[in-house]
Amino acid sequence: MDVTPPKRSRPRIDRFAVFWASPSLVWQVAFFVAPLVVLVWMTFWRVKNFKLEQDFIPDNWIRIFSSGFFYDAFLYTFWMALVAAVLITLIAFPAAYALAFIASPRTRTLAIVALITPFFTSYLVRIYSWQIILAEKGIINGVLGLAGISPVNIIGTSTATMVGYVTLALPLVLLIQLFSLSMVDKRLVEAAYNLGCGPLKTVFKVVVPSARVGLVIGGTFAFLFAFGDYVSPLFLGGSKPPTLSILITDQVKSGNNWPRAAVVAVVMVITLMATLTVMSAVAYRRRGGAR
Amino acid sequence: MSVPIMTLDKVRKSYGDSVAVHSIDLEIAKGEFIALMGPSGCGKTTTLRMLAGLDKPSAGEIRMWSRVMNDVPAWERDTPMVWQSYALFPFLSVLENVEFGLKQRRTTDAVGRRAKAMEWLDRLGIAGMAGRGIDQLSGGQRQRVALARALALEPEVLLLDEPLSALDAHLRVRMQTELARLHGELGITFVYVTHTQSEAFAMANRIVIMSEGRVQQIGTPQDIYRAPATRFVAEFIGASNILSGTLKESGAGGIVIENALGRFRSAGATGIAVGQDAAFVIAADKIALTRAADPAEPGLDAVTGTVAAEEFIGAVVTIHVDLPDGRSMFVQKQQNEVGRLGLARGDEVRLAWHPQDTFVIPG
């Protein structure tokens, strides 16, 4: 009987594999993870005579958490992001539904191009443009004036901020919804009609449940974008009241207090991680059950 | 025997806990057309991939001539392969596809390469397609490009992985003839993986039948057809009747198997002990068919039954017969032979055969 162990090749390091696998790992650890670690670390530093000193003190955390303006900013930011998520999901859904089930393939392709393009282009400039449109003497009030209606004050309000959030997130949310709706089996929709479901009932009993994952993911992205956005609350909302991202930039650019800004940033990261956890639980809940 | 061109010595392949190929021993002679056949998942493709160096044996040794190949990477071997999906490079022209392997060799310059590639395209009758893109070719043309690409390297061994499975029926038959012709002309070794019996039987000198990672039988097409070694082989090739029972006698006088239908004799020896389950196999075209009322021919074993159905494929008729104990058998005859009997469904018939034409397999 042959008792020598089976001839196995030595576990050689595959240089080819290592070469292709390492760039992403090295880069993201060095320039994504490491900065975030430094960020957390920095929350324990001290600022003395406008100079940053390495230390390990809880003062920044205490200072931020004992100030009322932080809670106000946190609640406002969270609330606005939540409203944005719901609002954008509702605005996008009828359009996504129409593009998925009614529009011709050509229109759909065109729409996809028209949605991908703004996702990557000049958010900053587009927000400035909304400023022109919504300003006191802006286009909307100009048109209203021509019609003899007294001007409305939009700029500098939460409504204007919300317009910015919609501008930011609507294209992506629409794309995600469109994608998940095109996965819905059209025969299912027809079957529901044939079984005597009215159109509205079909949408709510068949289409919405089938596209739930897409709706939740879309809403989550809207929340994510709105929660972290700096431009809309500043230029459209007039930073009244300030959001967390405005708090961060103010601490850095004017207050020169990096550690306190870092505390706010870490709180934001934790909030987003918690939101993502909750939302993915919602999205994939009862999957594979009786459906 | 001279040194085989390729040897598999107790080769085994496992992925974690699942074993794709148990211990396989096989010697492939120079110039052979050998087919590895079996249902999907039997390990035939894994075996082929190990021959090509695309999978590494977990144990055992693969040799080419006398060189151990286990640690030789695929790109340092000389065993080109024709793939089931053809795996042609979609962004290269037909000519560039055929030149690809030659380019890696660096044995000839660009001019020589081009000449050689054109020569093979010409040989496969697709020289006119040289400048085309792959997406402008039909399935049959792609198949020829894939062959030219592999053969342009002028290897000693050509590996083929179900090369005809994507073609339609009549093209498949045409390519079978073409492959057999190429094999004859080139005199190189073909190792051919297929799950289609007709391909293997039409082209191969030798067939390896595999199931669940094990070799079931190795033999010429005739051997396998006439004397399947195991129940699996008999069932897989499907050309035979299998009647099981209990082994009653085993000795110089032959073997006797008994079941509810009677006692049946068989020639040859077997390792099965008296009293154990056994079965015997009788090929469908070795059975004599007569009406039950006709006198029985002496010296034959026979059963009687009723005609259940007739199937016509070309000039051959397959007659299915229900036996009294609920089993059924089938007989294959030329149409004119059966026509004389004038059988109808429900008619009583006798099936008779020579004991020498049967083979005993474990029950």
Next chain:
Amino acid sequence: MNAATVRWILMGYVLLVFLFILAPILTLVAFSFNVDRFPALPWGGFSLAWYEAVFADETVSTGFRNTMIVAVTTAVVATFIGFATAYVDYRYQFTGKRAYLALASLPPTVPVVILGIANLSFMAAIGLSGTLTAVILGHVVIAAPYAMALIRIRLADLDPAIEPAAWNLGATPWATMGQVIVPFCKPAILSSLAITAAVSFDEFMIAWFVSGIHETLPVRILAMLQGQVSPRINAVGSLVFLVTVALVVVAQIAVFSWRRKRPLAGGGDG
């Protein structure tokens, strides 16, 4: 209300949504040609004055040059990293792959303001604060995931037998990479170069935090926005918009060119 009416209402709604998406862009371009100093109705008259002002503005041209340096470098590096990651995902199975891919695709979900402040202290710590290199390092982090996604989609169309077929014909893995995988991915690589350049060209938060005196164009615009309202912003904004739209459109044309040309499955004789 019958089905046809519902269809018309819904398609009208789609039109409204797209009008909302396009409104700021149209306004921007229109007012960049308006002679009036303050962007308001009624329209004052056509003028190229603001473009002239922009082209004469040295901070803008310097910003543009910086942006180009950052965007081109980011595009090349991010596309290389994205390609490598997509290939690893296509080719290998290994423990920890989920975590590996999560790390490679997560950065765009983190708000740029957080990445900005994180990079601020980090770049200061490694002595790169206030350099364009710092901007590039940060931009590659957020751009590489887009490159990975695009190239991974392309690789999904690659017959898994193609790569072993090349090895089988004598090509080493390196030669196969150069002669088979890269040529196959070419449209996706082009597309990825354009998209990652657009991501970088448009990014202002990380750049604002770490670029110091080396302002990129979006940072310059941000500074202009914080100052007085000026139609020059419309002009420079229109120019930036033109560049990014061109990049994104190029990227999409590349993608559509390969999605349309998908090889037919199977095939009979002809």
